Amino acid sequence: MVEQFLRYLEFEKRYSTHTIKAYENDLKVFLEFITKQFHVSNINNADYKMIRSWITKMMNDNISARSIHRKISTLKAFYRYQQREGNIESNPTMKVILPRMSKRLTPFIPKSYADELFENHGFPDTFSGFRDKMIIEMLYATGMRRMELIRLKESDVDLSNQTVKVIGKGNKMRLIPIPSGLKSLINEYRYMKNKEFELNSSDSFIVTDKGEAVYEKFVYRKVHHYLSLLNKLEKCSPHVLRHTFATHLLDEGADINAVKELLGHSGLAATQIYTHNTIENLKTIYKQAHPRAK
Secondary structure (H helix, E strand, O other): OHHHHHHHHHHOOOOOHHHHHHHHHHHHHHHHHHHHHHOOOOHHHOOHHHHHHHHHHHHHOOOOHHHHHHHHHHHHHHHHHHHHOOOOOOOHHHHOOOOOOOOOOOOOOOHHHHHHHHHOOOOOOOHHHHHHHHHHHHHHHHOOOHHHHHOOEHHHEEOOOOEEEEEOHHHOEEEEEOOHHHHHHHHHHHHHHHHHOOOOOOOEOOEOOOOOEOOHHHHHHHHHHHHHOOOOOOOOOHHHHHHHHHHHHHHOOOOHHHHHHHHOOOOHHHHHHHHHHHHHHHHHHHHHHOHHHO
């Protein structure tokens, strides 16, 4: 049952390896809990009372509300799938009440730090240097997810129309504009790539030093390395660049529905978390500039 669900996430939902592993771990921990506490060894036989007990245990173990929400989200997705497949009659998570979650600002790079990253942190004048800068600029300029970047093919990057075709979650395709600065970098990167790998047969847009398709840890290490050079960021993951893309667009007055489409969100609620950053930024500006705010 669990294996079938995980294959569904991989092949139909096209979730990343990292996400699928997190789902698998959540389900494993929950199954261990109900087996030990209620002697239930079939996860499809769990009811809402068992799920509530698991939530209580996690709260007693000082697991954050955000983490609890994520774990229950895994169960909701799993039981929705089981219900759709006809393996269960009802979804036991529907009666579950989750702990309140405090609003947390999504981590992003302030504009001044972003300028410092791209202008003052010299990338080596080699294929590797151009490739590393390509990774970071592409993530920041388009807001695409790490796995979406990894799956990019050469044919997906269309400079004649200045768009990049992205296949997101659920195999949903979207087109993202390529700004002029990124277009120039893509031309330089492609020149260096063709020069470095004349016999390279890989259709992957981003490749390793050996000309092979990049993978999740590779992209993470590259982004983490360059972001950590700023010495001012709490988080240095590829997703921070996606957060930054959305926050900077909204700060400059972009329509939230347009940002939603660029990010590939299915609903507006997922995009609205970035407005908190913008509101906090406006509060700071108000306190600094308005004479009656002091």
